[in-house]
Amino acid sequence: MTLDALRDANGVFRVLAIDHRDSLRRFLAPNDPSSVTRADIVDLKRSLIRSVAPHATGVMLEPEYSIPDLVPEVPNGVGFFAALEAQGYLDDPAGSVTSVMPGWSVTAAVASGASCAKLLLPFHPDRPTADAQVTVAASVVAECREAGVPVVLEPLFFGLDDPSDRFRVVHRTAVLFAALEPDLLKLPFPVDPDLVTDSGERVDACRAITDVCCQPWAILSGGGTFDSFAQQVRDAFAGGASGFMVGRALWGEAARARGDERQRIIDSVVLPRWRELSAIESAA
Numbered sequence: 001m002t003l004d005a006l007r008d009a010n011g012v013f014r015v016l017a018i019d020h021r022d023s024l025r026r027f028l029a030p031n032d033p034s035s036v037t038r039a040d041i042v043d044l045k046r047s048l049i050r051s052v053a054p055h056a057t058g059v060m061l062e063p064e065y066s067i068p069d070l071v072p073e074v075p076n077g078v079g080f081f082a083a084l085e086a087q088g089y090l091d092d093p094a095g096s097v098t099s100v101m102p103g104w105s106v107t108a109a110v111a112s113g114a115s116c117a118k119l120l121l122p123f124h125p126d127r128p129t130a131d132a133q134v135t136v137a138a139s140v141v142a143e144c145r146e147a148g149v150p151v152v153l154e155p156l157f158f159g160l161d162d163p164s165d166r167f168r169v170v171h172r173t174a175v176l177f178a179a180l181e182p183d184l185l186k187l188p189f190p191v192d193p194d195l196v197t198d199s200g201e202r203v204d205a206c207r208a209i210t211d212v213c214c215q216p217w218a219i220l221s222g223g224g225t226f227d228s229f230a231q232q233v234r235d236a237f238a239g240g241a242s243g244f245m246v247g248r249a250l251w252g253e254a255a256r257a258r259g260d261e262r263q264r265i266i267d268s269v270v271l272p273r274w275r276e277l278s279a280i281e282s283a284a
Helices: 022-028 038-055 106-111 130-147 163-178 199-212 226-238 248-255 259-278
Strands: 013-017 058-061 079-083 116-123 151-157 184-187 217-220 243-246
Touching: 013 038, 013 217, 022 038, 022 248, 038 058, 038 248, 038 259, 106 116, 106 130, 116 130, 130 151, 130 163, 151 163, 151 217, 163 184, 163 199, 199 226, 217 226, 226 243, 226 248, 226 259, 248 259
Parallel strands: 013 058, 013 243, 058 079, 079 116, 116 151, 151 184, 184 217, 217 243
Antiparallel strands: none
């Protein structure tokens, strides 16, 4: 298996990210996450798949709410990523070592029809868990190689006390995880988008990430505003990134609406945003 099912003819990944679980409960009901039902989450994901996935090259799913239930909703010709990681990392990212979700595995992901496995790892190169997280990632990459399925690694930084240190952290993280030779890296924008506003400096930072990667990399949205993310995609693409993977920055307003109002927002806000992102050309 290759990544071809997840990118367009030009090699660009345009991915709808809806693999959220605990974080989605907290997003939908910050004061009472437990009030969000399974049906609430499944209905949201179904609506987004039906409306946005036909225009995407891939969709990020997970095994609690969307695999296998929503796999039939994914259009023909659009691949899907299967998340492997267990939940709980949001509670204590500094002390968490990633594990695969109980009852789930690379083999199960392949059996579900996934085009690619995905592993998210809370990561900071200076924290005590760094070596353990790299070891976990290396093990999953090896397991995916054995199973014949591509894998994307998503090392997500945390605990960044100094925003000006972001480039060092993201660059070092890219070096460490690129060396494990996953098929794709999913990375945050390498500089703080509010702190670094010069486009040339931002593009150079992205190019530095490209230079240390022996595989394509795609930028994640990280829950920021859409306008900020759209500019990040432009700069990342100019710096050699090969795609974007976008979640709440795209569909956040629709998620908090219900029924006809949700669909109205998808049609009038989410889809125009998707078209804007898709019109950005990659220099990779």
